[in-house]
Amino acid sequence: MRIGLLTRNRKAWCSQQLIRSFKNRGVDVACFSFGDIVARVGLKPSASAGDIDLLTGLDGILVRPIGRGSLEEIIFRLNLLQKLARSGLTVINSPSSIERAADKYNTLAILSEHGINVPRTVVTENVARAMSAFKEFGEDVIVKPIFGSRGIGAARISNYDVAERVFRTLRFQRQILYIQEYIWHGTSDIRAFVVGDNVAGAMRRVSDSWKTNISKGARAEPLSLSQEIEKLAIKTAKAIGCEIAGVDLIDEGGKVTVLEINSQPGWRGLQTVTDKSISDTIADYVISRSR
Structure with a gap:
């Protein structure tokens, strides 16, 4: 089996963790970025990265992450992923779910339609x-x-x-x-990391300001989720169509609100507060889903 790891930086911590997990399972990993891909219409191969025909040389692709870009670049990347998915290649997360999750308005509108509590x-x-x-x-x-x-x-x-x-x-x-x-949350919130039908891990993110992003200096604390919040996190991911997702929530004395969903979440902070290997969980899931 050969899995494509579509990443901006193969040396990034999350990428290295995934490469290790796949290789430990006897899976070959091909790392490439969108800049490495050439798409062709009326020519073969229809999509390649270096000497790899993406449709015949891979069993699946894990997008990690789609990266920043101009509107034209982002649309092309999503359309390219759509083409690969239409041709039968497993793409995780699906391009449609990445597109939904990228738009905060669209995300909240969909979640609200599914009866999920979101901020006004x-x-x-x-x-x-x-x-x-x-x-x-x-x-x-x-x-x-x-x-x-x-x-x-x-x-x-x-x-x-x-x-x-x-x-x-x-x-x-x-x-x-x-x-x-603005919903007061005591400068902390919850990140639930969903993989498939399960929550692979969770943490409380604690900050000195209202922003609780780990990338902004928040610290991770271990957290055991209630069954209710686990179910809500999984429901949120499924509503957007994400197989792998970071779901951000706050619990106001029993009233749980979903703030955002990330379709390409990192887990370096989460890994510091759990003994379970998140990359192993992701690798096992991707392998089970790939052709």
Whole structure:
């Protein structure tokens, strides 16, 4: 069996963990990035990376992660993954789920349609409507880019004049206004790492500020989830179509709210607070799903 590891950096910690786990299971790993891939129409092979025909030379592809890029680059990457999936190659996560999870508005809309509790959120191109939402949410909101991760570009705003200035500046730059109520969480939240039909591990992320991203300096603490929260995390991943996902939640005295879902989550912080190998769990799952 040969698995393709689609990664920006094969030397990254998560990539190295996955390579080790696959090799320990006798699986050959081919590492490449989107920049290594050549797609062809009317020619063969229809997609290759170096000397590897992606459709005949691989049993599956694990996307880790899709990476940053221009709108054109991201659309091409997703369309390329769609082509591979249509041709019968196992792609994890599916390109459609990656696309859904990448858009914060789309993610919350889908989760809400599935009866999952999410923060009250207003998305608009109109500054006046954004200011109305700011007041409706008690003049304490989180403003985020629709596309983005690791807390980059997110800001907490609790001043009317600052909010108006920020909203006008964002619209001048032709950005969508994404305004979310700030839910007090004691500078901590929960990350549940879903693989298939199970939660492979969980942690409490504790920070000195409202941002609880490990990449922003938050620390991981071990956490045992209740059965209710485990089921909710799995339901969240399935609603978006993710087979592997990081689900971020807060528990307000029994009221659990899903904040976000990451379709290509890292687990370095999580691995420090669990004895279970996350990369082994991922490798076992990918092997079981590949042709």
